Amino acid sequence: MAMEIKDIKQQLTLAQVLDYYGLKPDKHLRLHCPFHDDKTPSLQVYYKTQSCYCFSTKPLKKQSQ
């Protein structure tokens, strides 16, 4: 009997998800962002809130000079 996806999501911690994808945060809890071509670790992991934030993902806007 397979678990439902939502059940898995509710039971997995962020650490388990990262481990599943083979992502290992550095000592600053930053990762190379898997969502775009990331040269430096820009994905900040927050274990306290079970969330993460990518500092490189910014809204597209024109550069003025």
Ligand SMILES: [Zn+2]
């Ligand atoms: Zn990113």
